[in-house]
Amino acid sequence: xxxxxxxxxxxxxxxxxxxxxxxxxxxxxxxxxxxxxxxxxxxxxxxxxxxxxxxxxxxxxxxxxxxxxxxxxxxxxxxxxxxxxxxxxxxxxxxxxx
Amino acid sequence: xxxxxxxxxxxxxxxxxxxxxxxxxxxxxxxxxxxxxxxxxxxxxxxxxxxxxxxxxxxxxxxxxxxxxxxxxxxxxxxxxxxxxxxxxxxxxxxxxxxxxxxxxxxxxxxxxxxxxxxxxxxxxxxxxxxxxxxxxxxxxxxxxxxxxxxxxxxxxxxxxxxxxxxxxxxxxxxxxxxxxxxxxxxxxxxxxxxxxxxxxxxxxxxxxxxxxxxxxxxxxxxxxxxxxxxxxxxxxxxxxxxxxxxxxxxxxxxxxxxxxxxxxxxxxxxxxxxxxxxxxxxxxxxxxxxxxxxxxxxxxxxxxxxxxxxxxxxxxxxxxxxxxxxxxxxxxxxxxxxxxxxxxxxxxxxxxxxxxxxxxxxxxxxxxxx
Numbered sequence: 001x002x003x004x005x006x007x008x009x010x011x012x013x014x015x016x017x018x019x020x021x022x023x024x025x026x027x028x029x030x031x032x033x034x035x036x037x038x039x040x041x042x043x044x045x046x047x048x049x050x051x052x053x054x055x056x057x058x059x060x061x062x063x064x065x066x067x068x069x070x071x072x073x074x075x076x077x078x079x080x081x082x083x084x085x086x087x088x089x090x091x092x093x094x095x096x097x098x
Numbered sequence: 099x100x101x102x103x104x105x106x107x108x109x110x111x112x113x114x115x116x117x118x119x120x121x122x123x124x125x126x127x128x129x130x131x132x133x134x135x136x137x138x139x140x141x142x143x144x145x146x147x148x149x150x151x152x153x154x155x156x157x158x159x160x161x162x163x164x165x166x167x168x169x170x171x172x173x174x175x176x177x178x179x180x181x182x183x184x185x186x187x188x189x190x191x192x193x194x195x196x197x198x199x200x201x202x203x204x205x206x207x208x209x210x211x212x213x214x215x216x217x218x219x220x221x222x223x224x225x226x227x228x229x230x231x232x233x234x235x236x237x238x239x240x241x242x243x244x245x246x247x248x249x250x251x252x253x254x255x256x257x258x259x260x261x262x263x264x265x266x267x268x269x270x271x272x273x274x275x276x277x278x279x280x281x282x283x284x285x286x287x288x289x290x291x292x293x294x295x296x297x298x299x300x301x302x303x304x305x306x307x308x309x310x311x312x313x314x315x316x317x318x319x320x321x322x323x324x325x326x327x328x329x330x331x332x333x334x335x336x337x338x339x340x341x342x343x344x345x346x347x348x349x350x351x352x353x354x355x356x357x358x359x360x361x362x363x364x365x366x367x368x369x370x371x372x373x374x375x376x377x378x379x380x381x382x383x384x385x386x387x388x389x390x391x392x393x394x395x396x397x398x399x400x401x402x403x404x405x406x407x408x409x410x411x412x413x414x415x416x417x418x419x420x421x422x423x424x425x426x427x428x429x430x431x432x433x434x435x436x437x438x439x440x441x442x443x444x445x446x447x448x449x450x451x452x453x454x455x456x457x458x459x460x461x462x463x464x465x466x467x468x469x
Contacts (some may be wrong), residue, residue, distance in 0.1 A: 009134070009156065009157070046177045060158075
């Protein structure tokens, strides 16, 4: 199982507390993890990836194993520790005022 | 006894203010969608318990919400707004072509007769419709496909379709307004559109009387007289008596004819309200005095309404969607400010009192009058 941590506003939107656990078919990549997330929580569609481009929203970053993986290709494998559930995949919102 | 619900969208969430017909004591619920910008929320005239809301942030984009119990509970609905066909380009601020990109929903307009039908005006400017309670949305592409679309330019707030006025006597007639393109009308349910900007004059564009390029801020109609529209333009208050075929200025004796909002009395089609704002760069009331101006003659002759409103050191703005009226016998008028106040008048504007003083900046105010 993949462990995924959402920003607070998206946890509220999805009605979840703490981490989300997801079953992913095949290799764990950004695309397969986010596809699985959106399949389980349809209200999150469009909030992490832009509907039209399917690209990460500019105010969000992805982290795994203390590394910024935001600019990795969507189909690049995530670290083994994420794929095996040892470490979470983090969706992090930019810190900004307003 | 009658009840009034005031639906308030703010920079940091939505609020529902409720009172009985006396409009003296108010219950405040919220914030709903705390921390999100709520550009607009509005109830269905056909089912007042059905509310639609637009919430967005720069972080997470657009989310749409629906309530079936007058705002007690909400559920996210469809938020996929996809332009029909190849989106093409409009003009950017500097005049270069810029691809059409969806950013947010500015305005929601539920059908007067079908609680499952609702229109959405979006940025970059387009009109969408849902016929399934907001679950899915489809564009009415004839508007963007109007021959002038590639020359539309954004106003300072973006290229936004912010006003949707449905003709209560003709379901195929819709008026919309876009900053800074102008006003448009369809007479065939949204298939084809025509620009209705004849008579508007906008200094600062190459041809002041061009077909498009006008920064219309809001349009209001009285349901008994759908061919008469009132417009607050970037500068100038305007009126048409022929459904937009031609406009004439009715700014008259206003202290400034810049402003954002405009609305019409529920029972007197020639009684209209505006909130004059000093200028397009200062965005606050003249002389630090918050004054609503009322015309009882359909424009040109205006009187200031000040009782209960701050008359010194007031530097708030009242945005385009932040005024509404109820339909009780003594018409109530409501508006919200960027300072977080929502003012109410139960006597058609003669006197005012704040319902709330300290909300986040108010983006929109809508009213439901319940039997």
